[in-house]
Amino acid sequence: MPRPKEKVLEKLREQTDFLRTSLRGFYEGQFAESLHRHNHSDIGTRDGDEQTTAYTSTAKRS
């Protein structure tokens, strides 16, 4: 049986608030982890280039 529309809207509202809170956290600084690079030296070697790309992080979490 489908849920009443009011209940579904209530759930959607919850998800909307959760999304807004998560986004605020991200743009307030948690995005710093986006700059984090794990060490992928085993797969970071580029074709035709002997240099291994280092993905070691220098970013700091705020």
Add this chain to the structure above:
Amino acid sequence: MSKPLLTQVQPNGLDLQILEHAEESKPDEEEVFRFAVGMRMGPGPTLAPAVDLGSSHHTMSSIGPWWNRTVFSFRSQPGRQLVYTRKKVVLILANTEGGAHVDPNEDADYVRLLTDEPLTFDCDGVKIETPDLARFLTAQSGVEMLECLKRNFFSDVDVQLKWEFGTAPPIATYFDQMSGRLVLRLACEFPSATMVVSRRD
């Protein structure tokens, strides 16, 4: 079987209006790479996620096409052209790095997203660490979806048009997309390359 909340609220949920950055390449252009994600360069040698829904590059679309839009396109190390839709990027990230269900194995496509990016950035000769564009894009998609929910259901929700890290610095460069294209012209014997950086107005 679970069903998306949007389509439970509204059967035509995928037709709901949503803002997106949607600049497709033209038929006579061969796209070498494209990353349709908003960023700020500065202050100094830093890159940060930055979305401006009021930018003239954002136009009205609907959720279905928005979800399936190509957002990243680039050549992989072996020379294959890799194409990622928004749906693919968001689901890869959700399945590998967050949420209640985390795949214990690395997703090969996601590893490619992290390691095959052809772009490097520098500012006044100082190299900038390449950002994880998948995360930037996913957050940007969240902003676009939030505005969509406000527009269509919850007008009282406070959703600003500009989202960026920290306070906007006095000097910085903002852009919504970076792409490189080969333009084939009938009158020209050789194709010419075009580099497009969609800067904000």
